[in-house]
Amino acid sequence: xxxxxxxxxxxxxxxxxxxxxxxxxxxxxxxxxxxxxxxxxxxxxxxxxxxxxxxxxxxxxxxxxxxxxxxxxxxxxxxxxxxxxxxxxxxxxxxxxxxxxxxxxxxxxxxxxxxxxxxxxxxxxxxxxxxxxxxxxxxxxxx
Amino acid sequence: xxxxxxxxxxxxxxxxxxxxxxxxxxxxxxxxxxxxxxxxxxxxxxxxxxxxxxxxxxxxxxxxxxxxxxxxxxxxxxxxxxxxxxxxxxxxxxxxxxxxxxxxxxxxxxxxxxxxxxxxxxxxxxxxxxxxxxxxxxxxxxxxxxxxxxxxxxxxxxxxxxxxxxxxxxxxxxxxxxxxxxxxxxxxxxxxxxxxxxxxxxxxxxxxxxxxxxxxxxxxxxxxxxxxxxxxxxxxxxxxxxxxxxxxxxxxxxxxxxxxxxxxxxxxxxxxxxxxxxxxxxxxxxxxxxxxxxxxxxxxxxxxxxxxxxxxxxxxxxxxxxxxxxxxxxxxxxxxxxxxxxxxxxxxxxxxxxxxxxxxxxxxxxxxxxxxxxxxxxxxxxxxxxxxxxxxxxxxxxxxxxxxxxxxxxxxxxxxxxxxxxxxxxxxxxxxxxxxxxxxxxxxxxxxxxxxxxxxxxxxxxxxxxxxxxxxxxxxxxxxxxxxxxxxxxxxxxxxxxxxxxxxxxxxxxxxxxxxxxxxxxxxxxxxxxxxxxxxx
Numbered sequence: 001x002x003x004x005x006x007x008x009x010x011x012x013x014x015x016x017x018x019x020x021x022x023x024x025x026x027x028x029x030x031x032x033x034x035x036x037x038x039x040x041x042x043x044x045x046x047x048x049x050x051x052x053x054x055x056x057x058x059x060x061x062x063x064x065x066x067x068x069x070x071x072x073x074x075x076x077x078x079x080x081x082x083x084x085x086x087x088x089x090x091x092x093x094x095x096x097x098x099x100x101x102x103x104x105x106x107x108x109x110x111x112x113x114x115x116x117x118x119x120x121x122x123x124x125x126x127x128x129x130x131x132x133x134x135x136x137x138x139x140x141x142x143x
Numbered sequence: 144x145x146x147x148x149x150x151x152x153x154x155x156x157x158x159x160x161x162x163x164x165x166x167x168x169x170x171x172x173x174x175x176x177x178x179x180x181x182x183x184x185x186x187x188x189x190x191x192x193x194x195x196x197x198x199x200x201x202x203x204x205x206x207x208x209x210x211x212x213x214x215x216x217x218x219x220x221x222x223x224x225x226x227x228x229x230x231x232x233x234x235x236x237x238x239x240x241x242x243x244x245x246x247x248x249x250x251x252x253x254x255x256x257x258x259x260x261x262x263x264x265x266x267x268x269x270x271x272x273x274x275x276x277x278x279x280x281x282x283x284x285x286x287x288x289x290x291x292x293x294x295x296x297x298x299x300x301x302x303x304x305x306x307x308x309x310x311x312x313x314x315x316x317x318x319x320x321x322x323x324x325x326x327x328x329x330x331x332x333x334x335x336x337x338x339x340x341x342x343x344x345x346x347x348x349x350x351x352x353x354x355x356x357x358x359x360x361x362x363x364x365x366x367x368x369x370x371x372x373x374x375x376x377x378x379x380x381x382x383x384x385x386x387x388x389x390x391x392x393x394x395x396x397x398x399x400x401x402x403x404x405x406x407x408x409x410x411x412x413x414x415x416x417x418x419x420x421x422x423x424x425x426x427x428x429x430x431x432x433x434x435x436x437x438x439x440x441x442x443x444x445x446x447x448x449x450x451x452x453x454x455x456x457x458x459x460x461x462x463x464x465x466x467x468x469x470x471x472x473x474x475x476x477x478x479x480x481x482x483x484x485x486x487x488x489x490x491x492x493x494x495x496x497x498x499x500x501x502x503x504x505x506x507x508x509x510x511x512x513x514x515x516x517x518x519x520x521x522x523x524x525x526x527x528x529x530x531x532x533x534x535x536x537x538x539x540x541x542x543x544x545x546x547x548x549x550x551x552x553x554x555x556x557x558x559x560x561x562x563x564x565x566x567x568x569x570x571x572x573x574x575x576x577x578x579x580x581x582x583x584x585x586x587x588x589x590x591x592x593x594x595x596x597x598x599x600x601x602x603x604x605x606x607x608x609x610x611x612x613x614x615x616x617x618x619x620x621x622x623x624x625x626x627x628x629x630x631x632x633x634x635x636x637x638x639x640x641x642x643x644x645x646x647x648x649x650x651x652x653x654x655x656x657x658x659x660x661x662x663x664x665x666x667x668x669x670x671x672x673x674x675x676x677x678x679x680x
Contacts, residue, residue, distance in 0.1 A: 043259050049205050079259040089258060092201055096210035 024140040029119040030133045037137045062123040063102040074124050077140045150312035161300030169289035176288040180281035188272045192253045200255040203231035203266030211237025225273045231266035314344050327358045388488040395481045397426035431455040440483050443471045466494040507581040510566035518580030518588050522641045536634040537594035540648040544626040544660045546585035557617035564615045604629050604663040626661030628652050637666045
């Protein structure tokens with residue numbers, strides 16, 4: 001059984017290495033019933049179009065601090081827009097009122113902690129080992 | 144102002160053409176300008192929409208009503224937009240100004256795509272353009288264009304008009320006016336302005352001058368010719384009028400065309416009367432021998448050469464007979480028929496002279512009877528003309544008895560008187576057609592036409608003898624009876640030619656003379672002797 005698992009793990013890792021290298025992981029609280037999200041659903045969540053997961057559970061997107069390379073890479077990978085364009089988008093909405101961009105955190109660890117604490121949270125981090133109280137709903141590979 | 148004058152016509156034409164061009168072109172340009180202007184405005188609306196497209200797309204993407212409202216409010220600030228709305232998820236999330244239902248107009252709309260996915264439509268931005276304003280602006284712009292064009296055309300037309308007037312109409316009008324004042328023959332010419340030396344107007348002026356010159360030359364020639372013709376006409380008319388010969392023109396039927404005074408003078412026809420009644424037959428009126436005259440006219444027409452004859456003309460009943468020599472010549476054939484020229488002159492005197500000469504030649508001057516030559520030729524003629532087996536002629540030779548005695552006793556005058564008396568008696572006893580001649584001395588010859596039978600001839604001979612019983616007063620108070628011997632021969636019984644007939648009559652007469660005298664005898668060819676028949680006394 002352990003052998004079988006090992007073989008499966010090896011096979012999986014081999015398969016993974018054959019796929020494009022996934023660098024960004026989209027994570028949610030482990031208690032969240034959502035297991036996986038579509039690319040479009042992630043865009044809609046982070047860009048303020050929807051404020052709930054597909055299972056109607058409220059969602060709160062969390063962002064990295066502006067100016068970090070990871071943030072720029074994330075938005076570039078997710079929307080194809082530059083960080084500045086995304087900021088301008090938010091500025092337009094903020095100016096109109098009633099809308100605010102996702103709350104920003106200084107680094108990955110702060111983000112992971114926030115997701116672990118908050119059941120509605122959703123955030124992105126670089127590929128790394130994750131604690132048990134968060135789970136991956138999507139992996140983004142920078143193209 | 145003359146409405147028909149050249150520059151009025153040109154002005155009206157140019158004005159009409161300019162008006163036509165202005166109307167057409169302004170209509171065309173107005174239309175085009177209007178359409179362009181309209182299209183521009185629509186493009187402006189489109190551009191306006193594109194300007195706010197990104198923001199509107201964001202608003203539609205996130206369904207942000209505030210942002211949507213900001214966008215549509217911003218749009219309606221423009222005066223070419225009267226209403227705007229943003230629709231997302233089939234819901235109007237922002238609207239301002241008139242709606243489509245109010246304006247009843249077409250919308251101009253663009254699709255709004257998701258800001259992060261060009262393929263996903265998130266809504267629609269629609270505006271109600273201010274079509275009345277757009278149309279008004281388009282009209283204004285088009286009107287300005289059209290008015291500008293019209294003004295331009297008007298200015299060009301005016302310039303053209305002025306140029307045409309200056310360069311063509313006015314010089315032509317001047318030329319026409321000057322030409323109008325020139326009468327051909329007065330020697331005036333048109334002068335060419337320096338401006339037109341060498342152009343068409345100059346050429347025209349030169350040609351007109353040349354024409355004037357030609358016309359004047361021709362007029363002068365014509366005038367001289369007319370003068371010569373007048374001179375000639377005067378001369379010929381003089382000849383015609385003053386001619387002593389009567390000259391006249393008649394038609395074939397005999398109606399008079401014209402005649403000179405001499406004609407009327409000769410014929411005694413009243414000229415004024417003749418002119419009133421033009422259709423009279425002048426030939427019948429003038430000539431006694433009019434049938435001969437008419438046949439002469441016909442002859443000259445047929446032969447196409449002159450024919451002439453002496454003709455008698457009608458005179459007053461008591462006036463002496465008058466003769467004219469008349470020549471008829473065909474003149475020309477006209478539409479009214481053939482015309483004949485007649486020339487006549489009085490030959491009465493000549494006729495009378497001829498008559499006298501003939502009388503001298505043919506008559507015995509004492510008795511007025513035919514002389515020997517006339518008698519002989521008359522006899523010859525009668526015999527030659529007599530048809531064979533036709534009429535008979537009787538020839539009587541008469542010799543007076545005792546004439547020599549009277550002549551010797553009482554003188555020549557007495558003898559002459561006897562001869563005259565006897566001649567008168569003889570003439571009286573026979574018909575006018577019979578020949579009575581004095582052959583010479585106391586010898587007479589009678590030729591009786593249509594002698595009939597011998598008995599009739601004998602009766603005539605007896606009548607002649609009886610007539611001599613009346614005495615002749617040879618001197619006042621002196622009476623003498625004269626007897627005569629008559630020898631008779633008949634043609635053709637006693638001879639077939641004049642000579643033999645006369646010879647036989649002669650023989651019969653001598654037989655009477657030898658025997659009894661104062662008797663007659665008929666030649667008897669039977670016994671070759673002279674048979675005699677003695678009338679009872």
